[in-house]
Amino acid sequence: MRKVLLMMMVCCGLTTNVMAKEWKTIRFMVEGAYPPFNWTTEDGQLAGFDVDLANALCEELKVTCVIRKQDWDGIIPALLARKSDAIIAAMTITPSREEKVAFTAPYARVPQRFIMPNQRDIDTSQEGMGKLVVGVQRATIGDEYLSQTYPDIEIRRYNTFDEAFSDLLNGRLDTVFGGAIGLRSGFLDTEEGKNYHFTGPSYTDPKWFGKGVGIAVRKQDEDLKALLNNALDTLVKDGRHKSIADKYFSYDIYHTEVM
Template sequence: MIRKTLIAAATLATLATGAFAQDKLRIGVEGAYPPFSFKQADGSLAGFDIDIAMALCAEMKRDCELVEQDWDGMIPALKAKKFDAIVASMSITEERKRQIDFSAKYYKTPARVVAKKDSGLEGTATGLAGKRLGVQRGSTHQCYAEKMFPEAEIVLYGTQEEVFSDLALGRIDAQLSDSLISQESFLSKPEGADFAFLAGDHTDVDCYGEGVGIAVRQGEEELRDAFSAAITAIRDNGTYKTVNDKYFPFDIYGGRPDGM
C-alpha cells in the first residue's frame, strides 16, 4: 500500500515537473554585457542576447522566463537546474563542452586587445610581457590570455564593465575582450576616446571555439536541437536581421565590421 502510494506520488511529481518544464523555459542571462545584455533605467533587461532569446522562444512556441545570473556562476547554475539554457554570449569551446552542450552558433566576432592610443604596446606575447592585462573572470578571454600572454600579469574582473572602468582609470595597461563589445561599449564612448585596438584578431579555436552558442545541460539533445533549428529559422525568416539591425550596423552572424 505504502509502496503504491509512493509510486503514485513519484509519478505525479515526474508529471508535474515535466509539465512545468514544458510550460516555461527558463533562460539564464547576464545583464552586464552591453550591448548584448544590459539593464535599462527601469531595471528591465535588454540587448541582443535578450532579443534573440525571445525571438527563439517565439519561434519554438515556448513560454520563456529570463533568469539573471552572474557570469562566473553561469555554468554551475545551469547544471544546478536554476535555468534550462544559457543565452549570454557564451562561446562554444572544448573545455566547456566537457561540462555542458551547445546549440549551433548564433554569432561570432573576433577578440582584440585595447590599450591607450599612445601606449606603443603590441598585442603579442612579448609586447604585453610584464604589462597588466585585464580580462573577465571565467571568460574565453581568460583562457586565451593565460595561454598566449603567459608573461603578462593577468588581472581578473567580475564583469566586463569593471574591466573598461579600470582601463579608463589606468589601473591596467590593456584589456582583451570581444572586439564588438569593446567598440560598442567603450571605444565609441567619451571615456574610451583615448583608446584604440592593437593590431591583430585573436581567434584561437582552443579557447574561443566556433562562435557563440546557446548552452544546455548534457543529455538534453531535444532542447539543444530545437534551439539550433530555431536559429536557422530566424536567420531565414528575417527576424534575426531585425534584431541584429537594432543593435549593430553590420551582420554579426559570421562577418565583422570593416576597418576594425
C-alpha cells in the same frame, strides 16, 4: 510473473527514454552586463540582443519565455544545478565548455581584441606582453588564452568589463582584452572611450576562441537543443535574426569573424 514484471519495466523504461519532454516554458539566463548582447537598464530590466533573440525563439516555439540575470562566473554551475534551462549570454563555444554543456549552432561570431589609449599600440611578443598589466573578465576565453600563452604578464580579473574599463581609465591597466563587439559597444563607442582604440590582431583561432557564440543547454537536454536549433534556423532564414541584430550592430553579426 517475474519475467512479466521485468518485461513491463523494460518496456516502460524504453518508453520513458524515447518520449521527449514537452517544453512549455524555457528559462534562459543572461549575464546582464555585456552590452550590446545583454545589459541591465536603470530600472532593473534586462535588455539587448540576447534578450530579444531569446524572446523571438520562444515566440517561434510557442512557449513561455523566462529570462533572468546570473553572474558570469556562476552561469554554467547554475545551468547544471537546474536553476535554468539555457544560457544565452554571448558564450563562445569552446572545447573546455563542451565538456560540461551542449551548444546549439552558433548565432553570432565575435573576435577577441585588445584596447589601449590612442597613443599606444600593443606589442604581442612575450617580452612586450611581460611589461603589461592586462584586464580581462574572469573565467572567459580571453582569460584562459592569456594565462596559458603569456605566463609572465600580470593579469587582473574582473567580474564585469565595466570594472575593467574603470581601471583602464584610471591608469591601473595598460590594456583590456575581450570580445571585440562588447569592447566596442561597451567602451570604444562611448564618450569615455573616445581616446582609446583596438590594437593588435583580431583573435579567431578556433583552438582558443571557439566556433562562435551559441546557446548552452545541459547535455541530457538534447530535445531542447534540437528545438532551439530548429527555431534559430528559421529565424536566420526568414530574416528575423538579422532584423533583431540590426538594432544593435552595424555589421553582420552572424558571419563576422574579424573587426
